[in-house]
Amino acid sequence: MSHIVVVGAGQAGQQICATLRDKGFDGRLTLIGAEPHPPYQRPPLSKGYLLGEMARERLFLKPEAWYADHGIDLRLGTPATDIDPDARTLRLGDEVVHWDQLAIATGLDARTVSADAGGDLDGVFTVRNLADVDRMEAPLKAARNVVVVGGGYIGLEAAAVARKLGAEVTVVEAGQRILGRVASVETAGVMRDLHARNGVTIREDARLDRLVGEGRVTAAHLESGEELPADVVIVGIGLVPRCEIAAMAGLDCDGGVVVDACGRTSAPDIWAAGDCALFPYRGSLTRLESVQNAIDMGQAVARNMLGTEEPYSPLPWFWSDQYDVKLQIAGLNTGYDRVVMRGAGQVPVSLWYFCGDELRAVDSIGDGRAYMVGKRLLESGARVTPEEVADPDTDLKALLKR
Structure with missing residues (x-):
């Protein structure tokens, strides 16, 4: 019986599994996730869930029983390692898992402030996974002064939440303007005005030097010499694709796992989808970080794993809720x-x-x-x-x- 293994239990990984079953795949199907939770939505983490307006159960894409009901072996809490494309194996803890086809949907990690710059102090958080937000909830609700490092979508969403919870909020953006990599000057201007009307201070062209405190963060020092008081610091300085497992297996990686138009990697019968995948789009290789891409590419790759030659040609879409x-x-x-x-x-x-x-x-x-x-x-x-x-x-x- 054919065995398909999906590494990465996020939106794309779950979508691959769901589509395989919907399209009639009746072989063995294993979904591996490093986190202890079944696949869940990430966008609400920096919005409704962080505000306390969304129950944890509503985050999950499917009830855990759904996976068993659909014959999906859900393996959580242990990351996959050591993919061997020739032997068609990977390691899961002490176990060697054999596969006939493999899909990599490992997603993204949050960039962090280094420990030397105070990134390991208590009260410093990223907003990438459920554990991050659960750790942040109580300190954020109690905080009087919040500094958000990074003026991208995650940082601005977190700033809006912190402001709604009653904190004084300052966003520190190293670039010339907020949303510098992802939006036009005009869109950035509208969003800057929105935050200003809601009482958020935005410092553009302002670079963090270090975070300070005795065990717990108390301030953010900027390169200009300015010191900003901080009970909580939220770091939103970008995301990096989780490519290590693919690179160590010898797959082509270049700021993402390189795939062809159908989602194939450089190794036979290994595919990639979602945030970690770098695919052809408009004449160049592109990587998209969005729910739309995770869903649509997950569906396309699943169909192609079953023999459909379907080039992935998306219309990207995205949303952000602020206030x-x-x-x-x-x-x-x-x-x-x-x-x-x-x-x-x-x-x-x-x-x-x-x-x-x-x-x-x-x-x-x-x-x-x-x-x-x-x-x-x-x-x-x-x-x-x-x-x-x-x-x-x-x-x-x-x-x-x-």
């Missing part, structure tokens, strides 16, 4: 030469990214209608010009009917 505002993104805002703003620069507003007359992406901030229209235009490939979008008299919904 009572939802930022929604469709497409990738790369290679654009013009940004059209609909709205007056305050919520609700939408940003439309064009390369010539080709729509590349849409950011909507508190404007779900614009997001819906933009996403459908991108999905259909319908032509729309920057001038049409820029015209305030244009009925966006009418663009879908042409």
